[in-house]
Structure formats: structure tokens, C-alpha cells
Amino acid sequence: MRTSYQYRIKPNKKQREIIDNTLDMLRCQYNYQLAQRFNWYEQNRCSIDRCPLVCYLRGLKDKPNYYNQKASLTQLKKDRPWYKTIHSQVLQEIPKKVEIAFDRWLKDDCNGKKSGRPRFKGVGQYKTFTYPQFKRHHFVGDKITLSKIGDVKVIVHRPIPDGFTIKTVSVTKKADGYYVTLSLDDKSVPTIKPDFNAENIVGIDVGLIDFYVASDNTRIAAPKHLRKTERKLKSAQRKVSRRKKGSNRRKKAIKKLGRQHKKVADTRKNFHFNTAKKLLNKYDVVAVEKLSIKGLAKTRLAKSIHDAGWGQFLSILKNKAENAGLSVIEVSPNGTSQECSNCGHKVKKSLSQRTHNCPVCHTSLCRDLNAAINIRKRGTHALNKKAQSMSS
Structure with a gap:
């Protein structure tokens, strides 16, 4: 069974600055990689839907995808050293988000409908980043350890159930403060309860x-x-x-x-x-x-x-x-x-x-x-x- 718990966190002044700077840098990188996709699409698209049987096709540029955009992050940290302050796996989530948004625009979903053209994120519009891997011992009591940020106080309004493991952690900035969302998983929980009554x-x-x-x-x-x-x-x-x-x-x-x-x-x-x-x-x-x-x-x-x-x-x-x-x-x-x-x-x-x-x-x-x-x-x-x- 997969579920999620959300807690409010109380970062100090320095930690709030780190979270805000991280969100802004991720926003800039999201916009840059999305622009790469748009540039490739505009330079390689063709408005003509029919052509002669024998024709010349100009050389197509390499299409930006998840893997080559992810590989470019190594050079990004060399050119812009301040990106080293962001956890590597958090930064690697950007190409994944860009690919999902771009594919939803170009490809139909299961119902044959397309999503709208992806938009560039303005200042303050990028509000969440995710740690795709997290260890349970990094969340003890009312403290959670976030890489590159430090130990942050958590308001634990309900405990995590026994047997559940933390799969991912997302940090979100909202209008009234900062929150963490824990994605929990427990495969031992039955999908249907034993005394299930279909007539009720x-x-x-x-x-x-x-x-x-x-x-x-x-x-x-x-x-x-x-x-x-x-x-x-x-x-x-x-x-x-x-x-x-x-x-x-x-x-x-x-x-x-x-x-x-x-x-x-x-x-x-x-x-x-x-x-x-x-x-x-x-x-x-x-x-x-x-x-x-x-x-x-x-x-x-x-x-x-x-x-x-x-x-x-x-x-x-x-x-x-x-x-x-x-x-x-x-x-x-x-x-x-x-x-x-x-x-x-x-x-x-x-x-x-x-x-x-x-x-x-x-x-x-x-x-x-x-x-x-x-x-x-x-x-x-x-x-x-x-x-x-x-x-x-």
C-alpha cells in the first residue's frame, strides 16, 4: 500500500534562505531545459505534411531527452559552481519534470487528449523539490535531516504507522510556510480487508x-x-x-x-x-x-x-x-x-x-x-x- 503524510516544518532563517535559493535555481534550470526542447522543436518541425518520393532532408539536430539533459548537469556544476549547493538527485529531477511536461504536450493521453503547451516558471512559481531516496533514520523524533539543508524541526501531528518505509521526501513552500511530504509504502497491508461485504x-x-x-x-x-x-x-x-x-x-x-x-x-x-x-x-x-x-x-x-x-x-x-x-x-x-x-x-x-x-x-x-x-x-x-x- 502506498500513502503519503504531510508535515509542517520550521526551518531557521538560514535554512529558509537555502530552500528559497534552491527553488529559484531549480526554476532557472527548468526554464533553460524547457527552452532547449522548444528550440529543437521549432528548428526541426516541418509545416508541410506531404513531400515528393525523392527529396532532400536536412540533417536533424540531436533531440534533447532525459538522458542527455541529465548528463549536462555535470558541466552545469563546473560552469556555475553555486549549483553544487543542491543535492545531485534533487537536481536530476528537473530533466524528468521537463520530459513529462513536454511529452504531455506532444503526445495524446489514453483518452486521445493533449495537454497545453508547457509554460516557463516565473519568480516564485516553482515551489517543490524532491529527494527520490530517503533513509528512515534521517527522520527521528521531531527532526528531519535534509541533505544540503541540515536538521529541520518538524511538527509531527501524527506518527508514521509501524511497518511503513519512507520512499521519497518532497519539500514544498506554501503561502503560510514550508512543508514536507513523505511518500510511504508497506507491501504487507492487504488490498481488501478480510470481512469485506460486497452487499454493503x-x-x-x-x-x-x-x-x-x-x-x-x-x-x-x-x-x-x-x-x-x-x-x-x-x-x-x-x-x-x-x-x-x-x-x-x-x-x-x-x-x-x-x-x-x-x-x-x-x-x-x-x-x-x-x-x-x-x-x-x-x-x-x-x-x-x-x-x-x-x-x-x-x-x-x-x-x-x-x-x-x-x-x-x-x-x-x-x-x-x-x-x-x-x-x-x-x-x-x-x-x-x-x-x-x-x-x-x-x-x-x-x-x-x-x-x-x-x-x-x-x-x-x-x-x-x-x-x-x-x-x-x-x-x-x-x-x-x-x-x-x-x-x-
Whole structure:
């Protein structure tokens, strides 16, 4: 089982300077290697999609890739000795990040979609670096030893479970301070708990009025974290826009705005964790819709959808279910609101119509509850089909 724990760290003044300088140097190297890729692409691309059978091809330059960009780091330290203050493996993560970003732009993903053109990182936009290897004895008590930085105090709000080994450590600078994220692994943890009950299943339908409605008619109202703090955010944003660019007062206003946004994000994330925990404490299987959240976020309801954070909630729910030996099943969302949960008759209704009234079986209930019951039925069908395939 793979999981991650995040702790806040309290570096001293000198250590904060080292972390900030490291992030800035890594940012510059990221931009430089990304520019190498763009230069190669522009010099060797061809806008003509057809050519004669016999034609002359000019010599192509060597394509920058992970290995030759990684090998160039040795010369980098000779030309710029201040890069020796960065741990070698931390510096080697840069070519990997550049290759991932560049390949996502040129190649399709599994769904045939491409990512946007990678952007150069501005000052303060590169916020994380990773140690790909870490020894457990470097984290003892409330101290963690980071290479080239030293012993840093950690606020250990929860201990690392027994049996887990630390695989990687990432240092992140956020609006309210510095954090370390430990990636933990324990292969002895079972993927499914022994007393797993496949019949203890619930279907949930996420929404904007109610955050979710379950098939047992339990519901949680949408908290609307962003909407409730819009006035404070608007005031903080107004202060930033009124400050002179480059001034210390503007920098302070930007930090204050960043802390406000982080508070909203942390409150939303805490709500998602608590909601997922309540569901998994009660049920062994949770059936959800396989939503295209990116597509929905381009509609006129984009702000409310981003505020609800469905994508983050479903990701947290899946991770917690996997760690607990439980299951989350994604089903097709087509027709869950239109199909009658009692007789299966399709009843077309607009989004503003919040009650499901079936003319065939005269079933009348909440639109979201009807969808949740249909989701549960589809989840049960998917479980049975999976069990049959495994038995055969």
C-alpha cells in the first residue's frame, strides 16, 4: 500500500534562505531545459505534411531527452559552481519534470487528449523539490535531516504507522510556510480487508445544492467554502491591485491573499476527508458516477463546480478506500437522473425540475435520490459482473 503524510516544518532563517535559493535555481534550470526542447522543436518541425518520393532532408539536430539533459548537469556544476549547493538527485529531477511536461504536450493521453503547451516558471512559481531516496533514520523524533539543508524541526501531528518505509521526501513552500511530504509504502497491508461485504453498498449522487445525496436518503448540504469567503478574498485582491508593482507593500498584500486562498482550500480539503471517512465507516462499497468534471467546469456553473471540488473529493474517497481495503466503483452517468429507479421508464426533465414523477408507476421522489438509487443499482451490477468473471 502506498500513502503519503504531510508535515509542517520550521526551518531557521538560514535554512529558509537555502530552500528559497534552491527553488529559484531549480526554476532557472527548468526554464533553460524547457527552452532547449522548444528550440529543437521549432528548428526541426516541418509545416508541410506531404513531400515528393525523392527529396532532400536536412540533417536533424540531436533531440534533447532525459538522458542527455541529465548528463549536462555535470558541466552545469563546473560552469556555475553555486549549483553544487543542491543535492545531485534533487537536481536530476528537473530533466524528468521537463520530459513529462513536454511529452504531455506532444503526445495524446489514453483518452486521445493533449495537454497545453508547457509554460516557463516565473519568480516564485516553482515551489517543490524532491529527494527520490530517503533513509528512515534521517527522520527521528521531531527532526528531519535534509541533505544540503541540515536538521529541520518538524511538527509531527501524527506518527508514521509501524511497518511503513519512507520512499521519497518532497519539500514544498506554501503561502503560510514550508512543508514536507513523505511518500510511504508497506507491501504487507492487504488490498481488501478480510470481512469485506460486497452487499454493503451505497450509491451517491454529487451536486451543487446538496454536496451528495446517498441512496439511503442521507444527504450533506454543499458547504460553499468559496462563496462564504468571497468578500474577504475580494478585499484582499483589491489591496493587491492598488499597491505599486514591485513594492514591499504589494508583496505583503500578495502573501495575505495567498493565505486567504490557502485557508479556503484547506477547509474544503478537510471537509472532503471527513465526508469520505463517514462514508467508508458505514459502507464497504461506494458507487459514484464517472463524471467529466473538466467538461462540466467549462459551463456557466464553473465557479460552483470548482467550489464543490468534486474531483478532489472522489480522489480522496478512492485513496482512503484503497488504504482501508474497501472499494469505490465508477459507473456510467448517462440517464441516472432521467431513468426511473422503480420501473426503469425514462422520464425526461430539465435541470430546474428537482422532483422525479414517473407516469408509469407513479413514483414520486427527489431527483437526486432517484439518481443515487440508479447509481447503486449500476454499482451492484458491476460488482456481480466482476465476481462472475473472476469465478470463471
